[in-house]
Structure formats: structure tokens, C-alpha cells
Amino acid sequence: MNFGSLGFRVLVPLMLAGLVSAQNITSIVTSVRDPVSLNGATGIAISGDFAYVTAEYDDGITILNIADPGNPTLVGNIADPQLNGAAGIAISGDHAFVSSYFAGLTVIDIADPSNPTITSSLYNSTLLNGAFDVKVVGDYAYVSATYSHCFAVVDISDVSALRIEGWIQDQTVLTWVKGMEVVGDYAYLAAHESDRLAVINITDPRNPAVAGFVQSHLLEGAEDVVVVGNFAYVSAKRWGSTPGITVVNIADPSNLTIESAIFDSDLFCGIAGISVAGSHVYTASSCNQITVVDITTPTSPSIYSNITGYSDHRKIAIAGDLAFVTAGEDDGLAVVSINNPSNLSIASFYSDFANGFLESPEFIAVSGDYAYITGEAGSLAVFDISNPTSPRLHGVVRDAEKLDGAEGLAIAGNYAYVAANDYDGLVAVDISNPSNPTIAGFLQDDDQFDGATDVAIAGHYAFVTSYDEDRVTVVDISDPSNLTVVSFLKDNSLDGAEQIVIVGDYAYVSAYREDSLTVINIADPRNLTIAGTIKDDRLDGVRGLQIVGDYAFMACYREHGMASINIADPSNMSIAHFLRDDDHLDDARQLQVLGNYAYVSTNDHDGLAVVDISDPFNLTVVEFTESLRYFQGSRGIAIVGGHALIVAHDTDMLTVVSILTTTTTTTMVTVTATTETATTETATTETATTETATTETVMTLTTTSTKTTTETRTATWQTATATATTSATTVAAESLDISHAVQFGGWAPQACAAIFAFLNLCL
Structure with missing residues (x-):
């Protein structure tokens, strides 16, 4: 059975000179954050008709109107790295004082509860490390700092200029x-x-x-x-x-x-x-x-x-005949009636899950004008991205049971198929009405889907990876309301099966624990067979996977790097290049490819790395952006035209990054490269003409080799466009306005590479 080409092969001209302009490649356009920050709800303060709740894991506070205790409503929210590990909170006048484990003491202006803003902050690693509780009396804030074993007195007479007045350590x-x-x-x-x-x-x-x-x-x-x-x-x-x-x-x-x-x-x-x-x-x-x-x-x-009450109660505050109790694991606030202390009753519970829409986002998939985002806490959110610079929440479906641990997803027709890790199952969500997605069917099996991580669709079959069962399971989805298992393949090479990509008659699976890439022949979905496997220590903790022509590009989480693998012959795959970069690819998680670049999310450094893959034998980081605000716990990436959409797991955020196109001159050159086995190969172009490649095209590298004392590698880059021009479109954009942004490359080193490539100079 041939499912057909799921991604047409397009050949792009080899571009070395002028590949990257003097501008940065990426720039942040906008971001959307879940307005409810109650993940790890900890501290609580009551003032008038408002409850102020800190969230340890969301690094923020959420303000609720509690005038009607039976129906608290969201008023405002703020989340910021200056509230990293938010714990205690005290209210004085128009200001909230928040003690945070990793950020000291922060003052927030709450004069307008719907728009809280940070006034100032004070951090001292010696005296305020692990700031836990805060009390305010007059012109002083008193702070207990757990890790510093310290009691500090802070002068707050000028809220814009806090200073430590005295302390005991x-x-x-x-x-x-x-x-x-x-x-x-x-x-x-x-x-x-x-x-x-x-x-x-x-x-x-x-x-x-x-x-x-x-x-x-x-x-x-x-x-x-x-x-x-x-x-x-x-x-x-x-x-x-x-x-x-x-x-x-x-x-x-x-x-x-x-x-x-x-x-x-x-x-x-x-x-x-x-x-x-x-x-x-x-x-x-x-x-x-x-x-x-x-x-x-x-x-x-x-x-x-x-x-x-609820799970993991942390703090309790009393106002009148009501007690307000935070629930850390249930990410919410319980309102308890204490009018009769001998007979307590729950008046209401306001939770992050029930009222938010980006609950620990994991993966993102795009179909038409919509982006679909899975939330590990049990949700699937739909965003209208018809204007990518202004995404709007369109709909959300929540199910704490069936979507528990929602990770990978795939879109086919009017349905989104979600692999639910903790539910150990596959869930079909009807998205025919994007504003009201509903669960249409589900299939749960502790054996077949134990630790389900990802799903890919081919024809009327879904292929689901199981992290804990080392298998790929085939599900008939012809009737989404009645999903049925057709077959499965279990193999040691699939230990920790993480991500799956289907191209033609092959499924490519990354295995986190086995440090491998396995190719499965799926021509007959009822009889899966392994076509080939490559296992290598450099693929340690491999996760993200993209197939581009004859190459697989993989994000290697534990090796802090990225690999390009020649998959032209699935039975004899080889690593073309492995790039380790502890500074810019630390805990590399997911990646997407557009043209000559791979965009890689990095979990530990909370960043986005841009890797030049124009030569799969010489991967190069050309730009890196680190931002706690936008990329904390960055996970899934999707590319739409000139934009990359990235979800941040730890901050419940969707960020849109511009990867706008500019036209630059293309130079066709002959390159001599050194492979990792020290065998010299010669790369030449098939044609001397340049053609037009758009950012929508998919890049393919065709390789032939002649083995003598050296190997000759012929790299041919073409395009699928009908009209040849004298220029090629390459990725570039405005500079990124973030203090921690670091740019590598620019025109000079790229030009030098083109001119002196025969000397094997590295970018």
C-alpha cells in the first residue's frame, strides 16, 4: 500500500554567499498567555472584593473578584520572571508585595486590578534567596527567606526604590x-x-x-x-x-x-x-x-x-465568614463557607484548568487558519491564526481524564487526534466547529498506548507511539467514534518512542531511551516491518524529528545537540553531522524546518536556536534567543508562512516569531567538506542557474557517492517553482528585542565560507 507523498520533494539551490543577511533571522511579533496563572497556587491575600493568589510555577499572581463567593471571576493577571517562584503576598494600599523563591521581593501596582503592573523589585542572593513569606506594616515589609536562613526588613516608603534596612541571618x-x-x-x-x-x-x-x-x-x-x-x-x-x-x-x-x-x-x-x-x-x-x-x-x-477539599492545600486566609484556601496541585482557589464552623461547606472552586486555555502546552499543529495546541493538564485549544500576528483563542475542549497528559497531535479532515500520555490512549476530537471542539471518540489501553507520546496520520490510519511500551500501534480511524486497533510493532529499538513522522511508505520514529532512529515500512498497515535502525550515543535522548528529502534532522535532548542523518537507504543510515552546543542547544526538544534553517526549541535554556542546515554535513548555529518571558520550558513549534509559532510549557504561552523573507543574491559554489569520518567529499551543483525558492518550500538533498580513496558527494539543490530568476529567497528578519538575544553569523562569515569553502573553513 502506498499512501503517496505526504510532503512533496523540492530541491533548493545551494546558497552559501549571502545566505544570512546582516539582520537577525528572527524577531518576536506577539505572544498570547493563558490569563489564569494558578499553576502551583500558593499564597493568598484578601482585600475588599478581591482575592490575590500567587502561583509558584506560573511565576505570577491572579486577581479574582470574590464579591459573589459562589462564582469568583477573573479580573487580572500578571506573570513575569521577576515573580519567579511566587510564594507569599501582602496587600498595602494600591500595592501588592510578593515574595518569590528565586526573585526576592516584588512590588505590583494593583490600583487597576484588571491591569496589574510591576513597580519595582529587590533581589539579594545572600539575604533573600528563597523568599517565602512577607508581611507589611507601615513603611516596612518583613520577609522570611528560606534558603538564606534570614529575616529581612525592607524599607518600602518609596515603592519604586526598595532597600534592605536590616536583617538577621x-x-x-x-x-x-x-x-x-x-x-x-x-x-x-x-x-x-x-x-x-x-x-x-x-x-x-x-x-x-x-x-x-x-x-x-x-x-x-x-x-x-x-x-x-x-x-x-x-x-x-x-x-x-x-x-x-x-x-x-x-x-x-x-x-x-x-x-x-x-x-x-x-x-x-x-x-x-x-x-x-x-x-x-x-x-x-x-x-x-x-x-x-x-x-x-x-x-x-x-x-x-x-x-x-482539594489537592495540596498550601495557604489559607479568612475574610468574614469565608475561608480562601489555595490548592497547589489542583492549581486553584477554594472558597469555603465557615459561617458555621462545625459544618464547613465548599462555596466554589476556581481552577486554572477549568478557566484557562493553555494548560502546560506541549505540541502545536496547524491546519488552515487554525492552530491546535495540546495542554498536558488535559486540554486542546484552538486558535484562529488567519492573522498570525494576532492569534485569537477560538475554542477549547477540556477533559482531565481522557486528555490527561496530552502531547502529540495530528490533524486529518474534521478531526484532531491526540496522544494522551497519562491516559494511555488516543483521543479523536471533532473540530468541524473550531469554536466548539468536542471529543468524538477515544481508545484507551494500558498496554498498547502506555505513555502515548505522538501520532501521525496516513490514509485512514493513525500511527501512535508508546514511550513505555516500546511500540507503534496502528489504529483504524475511518470511524472516529469507533477507533479500533489494527496492528502494532514492538521492538527494543523503539524504547522510549518519542516522535513519529510519516513520508510515503515509511514511518520514522525517534526513541528517547534507545538513542535511535527507526524506519518502519508501513506499506501494509496490518503488517509493519522494520526497514532499518540507527543507534548512536550522539542521539542520546533524541526527541524532535523532521524529514527533509534524504535527511532526517533530530533534536538530541540529553546530548544538547542536533543531528542530520542520511536516510536515503533506510537499511544503511548514517550520521552526516552531529552538532553539540551546550550553550545554545541545551536540552534541545523540538524542531521545525523552513528552507535552509531548522528552528529548535531548547528546554533548559528557555530559548529558540536557529540552525543553518543548507549543508547537512556542516550544521551551524546562526542565532540563539534566550527568554524566560517568552520561551520558558519551550516545547512545540509550527511554521506558518513567515512565522514560527512556539508554545512554552512553563508559562502557558504561545509566542509568534517572525521569520520574514528578504531577497538576497545567490552564489553557486563548489564546496569541499570534511565528514566526521575524516573522509573528504566534494559537493558540486547540478546546474549553474539560480531559481526562486519560497519560504513555503521543503528542502531536499539528493546524494550520490563514489568510493575510492575519497568519497565524492554531489549535492544538488533545485526548486519546484516554474519560473527561474536570478535571485533566491532566503530567511531573514528584523532584530529581536530581547536583552539575552545572541546573534551569530551575518554576511561576513557566510561570504567567507563561500569564497574559502575549499579550505574547509567553518562558519
């Missing part, structure tokens, strides 16, 4: 300090690793001093603290023993004494946040419990009631 008393409370002239701090409650005299902000502390096994894993009168109530996780609340008499700060304690391994499991209202203490624990403790008699606290 003590690795014995304040070891891994976490939650705190400020009352009068004292700050009370829970020291997680030193099992202490410490009291700091803050009468003189320039010279805070330890007034006293108490250490006890009853304070093991101290997490948070609230103060009521002469008593401090400390939540203690007590790793390896029963967690609970310890009551400390603080009447004399220099002589703290433990008054009582109450423990419960079920209700206080992973206890974290603690708050107080009247004669009751309310606790939030990571094992989904919200518990009320009666403290009418501090020497004899008792459990009053509890309710099971």
Missing part, C-alpha cells in the same frame, strides 16, 4: 525559616529545619534582634504561625511522626514555653497554612484536608470539624 535559629506573623514590636517565625519558633524584636528596623526561641520535637517541621493574644499557634509537619498544631506561650518573648499540642496523622497530614478567626484556628493540609481547631482553651485545643 542565623543558620542555627532560623534554619529554613518559613511562615511568620508580625504583631506589635515582634515578628514570630517558624523555622522548618531547626524545629523552632523564633521571636525577633523589630523595634529598631535597622537592627532586628532575636528576643527568644523555643526548640522542641513538637515543632518538628515548623511551617506557619498565627498569634492570638499571648499564644502562638504553629503548624508542624513533623516528618516521620504525627503532624499537628503546637501552642506556644509568648507572654514573655525571652522565655517561650510550649503550652500544649494536638496531632492527627489524617487531618493534619502535610499541614501547611494556618489562620485564625474568633476562637477557632483553621488549617490547610496538602492531603486535601481543611480542619477547624477549637482554641477556646489554649491549653487544651480540640478538633472541631473538617472537610475534604
